[in-house]
Amino acid sequence: MSSPAHRLAVYLDQRRRMGEPGVVPDQFEPGELLASLKSRLAAAPSVPAPRRGGRAHAGGRRGSRTEAAGPASRGPVPPPSRSPSITPDSPPSPDYAALRETALACVRCRLSEGRRHVVFSDGNPAARLMIVGEAPGAREDATGLPFVGQAGKLLDLILASVSLSRRDSVYICNVLKCRPPGNRNPLPDEIEACARLLKGQIELVAPEVLLAVGSFAAQWLTGTTRPLGKLRGKVYSYQGVPLVVTYHPAALLRNPGWNRLCWDDLQLLCRVMDEA
Numbered sequence: 001m002s003s004p005a006h007r008l009a010v011y012l013d014q015r016r017r018m019g020e021p022g023v024v025p026d027q028f029e030p031g032e033l034l035a036s037l038k039s040r041l042a043a044a045p046s047v048p049a050p051r052r053g054g055r056a057h058a059g060g061r062r063g064s065r066t067e068a069a070g071p072a073s074r075g076p077v078p079p080p081s082r083s084p085s086i087t088p089d090s091p092p093s094p095d096y097a098a099l100r101e102t103a104l105a106c107v108r109c110r111l112s113e114g115r116r117h118v119v120f121s122d123g124n125p126a127a128r129l130m131i132v133g134e135a136p137g138a139r140e141d142a143t144g145l146p147f148v149g150q151a152g153k154l155l156d157l158i159l160a161s162v163s164l165s166r167r168d169s170v171y172i173c174n175v176l177k178c179r180p181p182g183n184r185n186p187l188p189d190e191i192e193a194c195a196r197l198l199k200g201q202i203e204l205v206a207p208e209v210l211l212a213v214g215s216f217a218a219q220w221l222t223g224t225t226r227p228l229g230k231l232r233g234k235v236y237s238y239q240g241v242p243l244v245v246t247y248h249p250a251a252l253l254r255n256p257g258w259n260r261l262c263w264d265d266l267q268l269l270c271r272v273m274d275e276a
Contacts, residue, residue: 096125099200103177109193111178117144121173121201123166128273130207131155132198132221134214134248135176135186146172151249155213158249158262162270171205173198175217186216195220202239208276210241211269214248221245232265235272242276244269 103120106112119136122145139149147155156166164170176186176194198220202210212218215228221238222231228245236243246265247258 093204096204099197099204103197106177106193106197109178109190111176111180111190114181115178116141118177119144119146119174119179120177120197121171122146123171124168125171125205127171127205128169128208128276129164129211129269130171130173130202130205130209131211131213132217133172133174134216135174135183136179137183137250138179140174141179146174147249150253154249154252158266162266171201171207173201175220191216191220202241207241209269209273210238210243212243212245214251218245232261233268235268242272244272 100120104118106118117140119140123131133146136146137149137151139152140146146152155172159165159170166172175191175198177197178194180186180190210221212221218228218231219225221243222236222245224231228247231245232247236245244265246269247255247262252258252262
């Protein structure tokens with residue numbers, strides 16, 4: 001079976017041959033990209049296999065290298081207890097199911113008026129890694145699932161390159177659960193209206209590590225208004241959970257020059273997951 005790095009390189013080469021915009025920088029040849037990915041994967045810390053059972057959460061697992069996330073970080077919060085028999089196919093807990101039903105019926109802001117679907121989550125509620133994006137787009141609004149367009153495909157390939165998947169080891173959601181009209185930026189009151197849902201997801205999923213993709217997710221979770229380029233490259237802490245930030249996959253499609261920076265962020269994420 002081909003390696004994740006090889007599959008990623010083949011996909012990127014196919015996009016370039018088809019004339020599709022933005023993923024592979026012009027200065028890269030497919031063979032060079034594959035060699036680069038293989039060498040980086042060989043040198044990168046391995047990510048532990050997804051744990052099918054319960055996860056250990058100890059307050060001492062956070063290293064001193066994490067940076068407090070400002071107003072959003074109010075100290076460690078004990079995670080909810082998790083049955084040791086939980087698997088990706090296990091039914092959600094009553095609390096999680098209730099939170100999802102609350103989201104599906106939410107009318108707390110104007111976005112409820114024009115949505116087709118509430119986009120609550122995708123992936124494994126027992127995941128080690130929780131990815132927080134910004135807001136649903138048209139494809140997500142149509143399907144009710146986050147990251148299902150081209151950006152979602154790229155995200156899946158990026159995760160596969162380090163042996164992660166939304167099926168087993170990743171839980172995915174957004175700051176906003178409903179699509180803003182015309183894919184405009186989220187407004188402050190919309191973010192505030194959805195905040196309790198996101199906080200509930202983080203508490204109930206109890207991930208070992210958080211990954212914020214995009215400016216709005218990164219700023220909300222770090223409690224700052226600094227631009228993403230100034231935030232990335234560090235490990236933060238949200239409610240005692242290590243937090244890494246990086247570019248949104250949609251931004252990588254538009255700005256292929258950021259691919260290497262995203263790869264560096266991914267390696268930082270791997271190191272944090274190894275330590276968790």
